Amino acid sequence: MTIKLSREIINHSLHEHVSSTDYSFESEAVVTDSASLVKICEVLKSAPGIELDYLSSVTAVDYPDYFEVVYLFYSIKHNHSLTLKVRCPDKQQPDIPSITPLYNGANYQEREIYDLFGISFVSHPKLRRIFLWEGYPGHPLRKDYGIGS
Amino acid sequence: MEVRIEPCYPEIDAHESRVIEDLKSSSTQPIAEPSGWLDEEINRNILVTTVDKLLNWGRKTSLWTETSFTACCTFEFISTSSSRFDIARFGMEVLRSSPRHSDLIVTAGTLTWKMAPQIKRVYDQMAEPKWVIAMGACGISGGIFADSYSVVPGYNRILPVDVYIPGCPPRPEALLAGIEKLRKKIEQSSISNKS
Amino acid sequence: MAHSTDSVFINLGPVHPSTHGVFRMRAHIDGEVITDIEPVFGYLHRGIEKLAEGKSYRQVIPLTDRLDYVASMNNNLAYCMAVEKLAGIEVPERAVYIRVIMAELQRIISHLLGIGSFFNDMGTFFTPFFYMFIQKEKITDLLEMVSGQRLLFNYMRFGGVSHDLPDPFLPALSQFLREMPAEIDKYERLLKENEIVLARSRNVGVLSREMAINSSISGPVLRASGVNWDIRKADPYSCYDRFDFDVPTGSNGDCYDRYRVRIEELRQSLRILEQAVSKLPKGKVINPVPLRFKPPVGEAYSHIEGNKGELGFYIVSDGSDKPYRMHVRAPSLLNLSALREMLIGWKLADAIIIFGSIDICLGEVDR
Numbered sequence A: 001m002t003i004k005l006s007r008e009i010i011n012h013s014l015h016e017h018v019s020s021t022d023y024s025f026e027s028e029a030v031v032t033d034s035a036s037l038v039k040i041c042e043v044l045k046s047a048p049g050i051e052l053d054y055l056s057s058v059t060a061v062d063y064p065d066y067f068e069v070v071y072l073f074y075s076i077k078h079n080h081s082l083t084l085k086v087r088c089p090d091k092q093q094p095d096i097p098s099i100t101p102l103y104n105g106a107n108y109q110e111r112e113i114y115d116l117f118g119i120s121f122v123s124h125p126k127l128r129r130i131f132l133w134e135g136y137p138g139h140p141l142r143k144d145y146g147i148g149s
Numbered sequence B: 001m002e003v004r005i006e007p008c009y010p011e012i013d014a015h016e017s018r019v020i021e022d023l024k025s026s027s028t029q030p031i032a033e034p035s036g037w038l039d040e041e042i043n044r045n046i047l048v049t050t051v052d053k054l055l056n057w058g059r060k061t062s063l064w065t066e067t068s069f070t071a072c073c074t075f076e077f078i079s080t081s082s083s084r085f086d087i088a089r090f091g092m093e094v095l096r097s098s099p100r101h102s103d104l105i106v107t108a109g110t111l112t113w114k115m116a117p118q119i120k121r122v123y124d125q126m127a128e129p130k131w132v133i134a135m136g137a138c139g140i141s142g143g144i145f146a147d148s149y150s151v152v153p154g155y156n157r158i159l160p161v162d163v164y165i166p167g168c169p170p171r172p173e174a175l176l177a178g179i180e181k182l183r184k185k186i187e188q189s190s191i192s193n194k195s
Numbered sequence C: 001m002a003h004s005t006d007s008v009f010i011n012l013g014p015v016h017p018s019t020h021g022v023f024r025m026r027a028h029i030d031g032e033v034i035t036d037i038e039p040v041f042g043y044l045h046r047g048i049e050k051l052a053e054g055k056s057y058r059q060v061i062p063l064t065d066r067l068d069y070v071a072s073m074n075n076n077l078a079y080c081m082a083v084e085k086l087a088g089i090e091v092p093e094r095a096v097y098i099r100v101i102m103a104e105l106q107r108i109i110s111h112l113l114g115i116g117s118f119f120n121d122m123g124t125f126f127t128p129f130f131y132m133f134i135q136k137e138k139i140t141d142l143l144e145m146v147s148g149q150r151l152l153f154n155y156m157r158f159g160g161v162s163h164d165l166p167d168p169f170l171p172a173l174s175q176f177l178r179e180m181p182a183e184i185d186k187y188e189r190l191l192k193e194n195e196i197v198l199a200r201s202r203n204v205g206v207l208s209r210e211m212a213i214n215s216s217i218s219g220p221v222l223r224a225s226g227v228n229w230d231i232r233k234a235d236p237y238s239c240y241d242r243f244d245f246d247v248p249t250g251s252n253g254d255c256y257d258r259y260r261v262r263i264e265e266l267r268q269s270l271r272i273l274e275q276a277v278s279k280l281p282k283g284k285v286i287n288p289v290p291l292r293f294k295p296p297v298g299e300a301y302s303h304i305e306g307n308k309g310e311l312g313f314y315i316v317s318d319g320s321d322k323p324y325r326m327h328v329r330a331p332s333l334l335n336l337s338a339l340r341e342m343l344i345g346w347k348l349a350d351a352i353i354i355f356g357s358i359d360i361c362l363g364e365v366d367r
């Protein structure tokens, strides 16, 4: 069984590097803001006993008040998982640091989110549309984009 | 782990977008069926000569298909062309990847606006006489994806379609029936009305 | 006179027989050797995730069929599992087994087509492909028996499957299970030690273990690189924990290993099928759910070991009868993450083989 990492373990490994006000827990997920995202990923990727070496998926959700980017990590070595959420309250110019330098698997998924949600990933090596063509009007997966247009 | 940075070609992308936008804005209406083969007027005026018969026989018995395999319908097309349904009976087992070798394009799959210029280009490169079969609901109208922001509602926006085969995906039997229809259609054409 | 070669820019696809659909690569080649490559996606982007937001939960099942269209049962299964997790729906025991049977049959179809087209790319023009197609048609007949469709089955429902197995199904399946091992041996005799196959696929397109993990590769491609990671074992779902089967892994991570892993997985799937058929319990096959049911507010992610890798669905519900957001964790797209690392430095003709050995389905790459 792939188990969810418990709060104690996460707290234990994060407390030296990240201040405890920068992240919180919501049911099974860790919620943070874009400023501490990369730091948290770096720590969790290498912390002994945690070693989240596999980024399973990155996706985004358009909530009325904010964009939420959801990361799902596994550790292949220890067979546990972690869901990490980053909220981005600025709906006009959403941006979030890219974790592609850490996890190559994030590359296309971040481009996909950029394409379909319009969230910019700062310092992504090649932030261009992936599915739609350059100059396509709008970002279809946003809620204000009609379904049948 | 060092991952090399992907190359990027903004000019090519920009050109591609222009082509897509142009095609999208110029294809808002379906193209009518190409030849008026059921048209009374023409039927009365053509002479079915021996030359026509010979030509049509040649054309209909060696339809070479261009591969335009975009989505799910492809697998039913491949099933049809494999041994079980044996499309070779109609002289059609030759699948060509070069448009210059083919007479028929079977549009097996959903067409997106990004793909549309490519398919149109393939069609334009085919030599006359050429025919189009719209296979599947997507080929006819966009099917289950008709509402989508990126899907062309039917191949007839960009190509003149001769035969429509409904189904999602059409069974091989349905595809064979459609091919049979196309052969009938070719039989009735004449050099005097279809080039 | 000194000769020098210039780098040439060429374009592969999207209308190209080796791209398994409508994939496109822009390559820089120096002589025959690829120096850089840019994959271009989106030629089959149908907006499935957006369309799902406009349909009721149940209407989304046919949409998921069209993701990876060679294995639509797997997509149905992953989606239904996610919704069941979201709404806490129980699945009757018999349906759990039926789902496993369907998923494994689909895995066999997908692997057969994957191996067949891999050899097509290698130049064994259609001979192995048609051998494998014979078996594929047999499975298609089995699945048609239960669902009435030949390709996009739309068979699973929340809380079970749409109807019970018809009477002739189990005898026909047993017949197939008896025949199939000999067929696999036949493929092995044809291909396993074929000199050309060895020369063209051994040590070609090597993907290291670290790179595979870092690039979120999954499925047979990951296992060929020597990582023992199969969600059926790592995070068992349905009733996979009750079956006895092995997870084949490779050691080099080259094209040959990927082909070997797929062949071994065919054998393992047959083992699972045999056990599932012998243990198949009696009883009902569905706990019906109202047509327009509304799951509680919340979110759920559920994953299965699909034929191409980890297939997951992330669903957010706002309490209405339509999904607020549905995301597909598509193995085909992510398996391409390391494509450039695998291709650069190889000859163009090898690139086609390497690409074929990843075995993608464009419906899932672009969605």
Ligand code: SF4
Binding pocket: B071, B072, B073, B108, B109, B110, B135, B136, B137, B138, B139, B143, B144, B167, B168, B169, B170, C066, C152
């Ligand atoms: S008609 Fe159906 S089967 Fe054919 S391409 Fe469209 S969705 Fe796929």
